[in-house]
Amino acid sequence: MxxxxxxxxxxxxxxxxxxxxxxxxxxxxxxxxxxxxxxxxxxxEPVDVPETLLSRILSRKEISFSENKKQKDFSLFFQFSTVIAAAIMLGIVLGFHANTQILNSKNKRKTDALIELREMHHLNVDRQPLF
Ligand SMILES: [Zn+2]
Structure with a gap:
């Protein structure tokens, strides 16, 4: 302890x-x-640092930074374009093989039901006395 x-x-x-x-x-x-x-x-303890040390470090850092930046930009562009191309291809493949009959029949039934509801509503409104 x-x-x-x-x-x-x-x-x-x-x-x-x-x-x-x-x-x-x-x-x-x-x-x-x-x-x-x-x-x-x-x-x-004080340390003697040569006056050119800072400029040498900065120049090396700039060179390595610019080299990395060029490679990084290219790879980012390549990755982005690959992802976009893959998404488009996936959309095309899924779109070709999609079964839209069920969705269309559901939408048609929904539309028919809405039309029927609207007509019933209008009929009810028409039958009500105005005053
Ligand atoms: Zn101790």
């Missing part, structure tokens, strides 16, 4: 009295804390 509390404080970068006393008694936690301190000291 003490090791877990101490490691949690190491991760968060905080220290309290409990973890400080644990670090003086626990060899493993003390070793980890020493490694962290050493790494942080290395990060704080």
């Amino acid at each position: 003490e090791c877990a509390h101490s490691k949690q404080n190491m991760v968060l970068g905080t220290t309290d009295e409990r973890s400080r006393s644990h670090l003086s008694n626990c060899a493993e936690c003390s070793r980890i804390q020493t490694g962290i301190d050493h790494s942080m000291q290395l990060l704080d």
Whole structure:
């Protein structure tokens, strides 16, 4: 439990009295804390960066980015046209083999029923007295 509390404080970068006393008694936690301190000291040391480094990185990045972009655009166009062509072919095949007789007969029955309803309604309206 003490090791877990101490490691949690190491991760968060905080220290309290409990973890400080644990670090003086626990060899493993003390070793980890020493490694962290050493790494942080290395990060704080100034580093000499050549002035041309940024421009070299940017030029390499632009070259690779433009190469990727050209390939990506072509492949996207190819994928899109393939999907569209497949959808059109699927529509043609399904349209040729579709059985529309059932749909047509249902639509005809529906239309007949609507016409019959309208005529019955008009007949009823005509039979009602106006005043
Ligand atoms: Zn410990």
